[in-house]
Amino acid sequence: MKSTPVPEKKDSKTTRRKIRHKKLKILLSVAVLLIVLRLLLPIFVLRYVNKVLASMENYYGHVTDIDIALIRGAYVIHDIYINHLDTTGAQTPFFSSETVDLSVEWGALFHGRLVGELVFMDPVLRFTRDQVEPGQVAKDTVDFRQLLDDLMPLKVNRFEADNGRIQYIDSSTTPVVDISMTRTHILARNLSSVRDTALLPAEVIASADVYQGRLNFKMKLDPLADKPTYDLNMEVENTNLPEVNDFFKAYANFDVHRGDLNLYMEMASKDGKFKGYIKPIVKNLDVRGPEDRHDSILNQLWEYIVGAAGILLKNHSKHQLATKIPIEGEYGKTVYGTWYAVTHVLKNAFIQAIYPSIDNQISIASVTGVEPPKKKEGFFKKLFGKSDKKEKKSTSEKN
Numbered sequence: 001m002k003s004t005p006v007p008e009k010k011d012s013k014t015t016r017r018k019i020r021h022k023k024l025k026i027l028l029s030v031a032v033l034l035i036v037l038r039l040l041l042p043i044f045v046l047r048y049v050n051k052v053l054a055s056m057e058n059y060y061g062h063v064t065d066i067d068i069a070l071i072r073g074a075y076v077i078h079d080i081y082i083n084h085l086d087t088t089g090a091q092t093p094f095f096s097s098e099t100v101d102l103s104v105e106w107g108a109l110f111h112g113r114l115v116g117e118l119v120f121m122d123p124v125l126r127f128t129r130d131q132v133e134p135g136q137v138a139k140d141t142v143d144f145r146q147l148l149d150d151l152m153p154l155k156v157n158r159f160e161a162d163n164g165r166i167q168y169i170d171s172s173t174t175p176v177v178d179i180s181m182t183r184t185h186i187l188a189r190n191l192s193s194v195r196d197t198a199l200l201p202a203e204v205i206a207s208a209d210v211y212q213g214r215l216n217f218k219m220k221l222d223p224l225a226d227k228p229t230y231d232l233n234m235e236v237e238n239t240n241l242p243e244v245n246d247f248f249k250a251y252a253n254f255d256v257h258r259g260d261l262n263l264y265m266e267m268a269s270k271d272g273k274f275k276g277y278i279k280p281i282v283k284n285l286d287v288r289g290p291e292d293r294h295d296s297i298l299n300q301l302w303e304y305i306v307g308a309a310g311i312l313l314k315n316h317s318k319h320q321l322a323t324k325i326p327i328e329g330e331y332g333k334t335v336y337g338t339w340y341a342v343t344h345v346l347k348n349a350f351i352q353a354i355y356p357s358i359d360n361q362i363s364i365a366s367v368t369g370v371e372p373p374k375k376k377e378g379f380f381k382k383l384f385g386k387s388d389k390k391e392k393k394s395t396s397e398k399n
Contacts, residue, residue, distance in 0.1 A: 042066045045075060052150045057143055058085055059094070074103030084132040092131040097123040102152050108192075115192050116154035120161040129170040129177075159188040166208070173250035181208040181215060191223050200231060213239030213261070227272045228331060236263040241282070258286040267327070275328040 046066045053061030064079035077100040083091035101119040108115045127133055148156065164184035170177040186206040193201045200220035208215045219232035238260050241248075245255040260283045267276030 041068050042075075049077065049151060052147065053080075053082065056082075056147060059083065059143070060085055060091060069103070072103060072106075074101060076101050084128075086131065092128050093124075093126050094132045094137075095123070095125055097121065104154065105158050108157055113157070113192065114154060115157035116152050117158035118152065118156055118160070121163065123161050123164040124167065125164070126167045126169065129168075129172060155192045157190060157192040159186070159191065161186040164208075170250065175246045175249055177247050177250045179244055179247055181210050184208040193222075193224055200229065204232075210236055210239045211241075211243040213237055228269045228274070229271075231268045232266070234263070234265040236261065238262065241285075256285070259284055269331075272331050273329070274331065275326075277324055277326045279324045 042065075045068065046063060049063050049066065050061075053063065059082055061080065061082035063077050066078065067076040069075065077097075079096075079098060080100055081096040082094050084094045085091060097120045099119075099121040101117075101121075103117055103119075105115050105117040127137070162185055164186070165180055165182050166184055167180035168177070184206070185208070186204065188202065188204045190202045198220075200222050202221050202223045204217070204219040204221065206215070206217040213236055215234070215236045217232070217234045219230055221230035221232075239262070241256040241259040241261055249255050262281040262283065263278070264281075265276065265278040267274060269275075
């Protein structure tokens with residue numbers, strides 16, 4: 001008669017209990033390891049990011065804190081700033097942002113691409129004359145691309161900046177010039193051509209408040225092209241000129257009592273050539289006002305001359321000053337990045353000609369057989385300006 005294998009059952013239950021206990025210990029160990037890693041990782045990342053920001057040439061940056069979001073594959077930088085360093089080591093504010101979110105763009109995975117996205121909240125971009133100027137920053141784009149590569153291991157396909165401010169300061173003038181665009185929103189999509197279905201696959205849309213007026217900017221581009229390839233248009237409408245009187249006083253020695261500025265622009269570039277136009281329009285301009293009674297005799301005389309010039313050039317039926325100047329040329333032998341090329345053209349063409357609407361005349365197809373035009377003065381320079389040897393303004397692109 002066979003005996004019942006009771007001891008074996010006990011041994012089997014004990015073995016299974018030990019296996020479950022061992023698995024539980026492993027899971028708890030992994031959980032503890034992940035918790036410790038989650039707690040320590042921000043510290044290591046923070047040290048790494050600050051080391052990278054402190055090692056930039058001509059710039060110095062710092063970050064206050066970093067959060068890690070492992071589940072969505074992201075990390076968030078808090079209170080970042082980047083300052084420009086001069087030869088003495090003095091710092092001039094250049095860029096800051098309350099938060100910078102660097103993450104995987106999950107939507108791009110459906111198109112078979114692993115790319116990233118950047119989101120800036122409350123960013124401030126500040127240009128300062130003789131310290132941090134747009135042309136100087138454009139030359140440092142290689143360093144900023146390297147910085148982005150160090151901070152974001154993935155190619156950026158989507159970029160967004162919300163509630164930003166772009167500022168220009170010139171402390172060398174009297175009064176000091178301090179002008180800015182506020183509530184700036186910029187959205188750039190498909191920068192890595194994840195959805196490569198068109199000649200210009202990427203898109204940039206931007207808007208901002210400009211002294212009671214509104215700026216709207218739209219651009220299609222090919223970010224992977226060897227030479228700048230883009231098609232853009234821009235509108236600035238209903239900017240209140242008296243709110244930028246410090247600018248007029250500093251650079252043209254007069255102020256404006258009343259007037260609104262509208263600015264319209266189209267530009268396209270392909271194969272190293274660009275073509276377009278820019279049109280400012282000043283409505284209801286009145287230079288003289290009660291606040292000018294205490295000005296010096298020479299200033300009052302100058303403002304009378306400026307006001308008279310405005311009357312002579314005014315379209316009286318529409319109560320506006322208007323002109324339109326074409327802009328066309330070539331970028332030269334140097335191969336520019338698209339962002340540098342666009343900002344270079346905008347910087348040289350910003351205050352120019354006029355008519356209150358987009359003409360829809362400019363597209364990629366229109367960029368053919370163009371030659372650099374002769375040097376021309378801008379609209380405000382013709383009407384109001386005085387010669388300034390320190391300033392070189394032109395509607396043509398210089399290489």
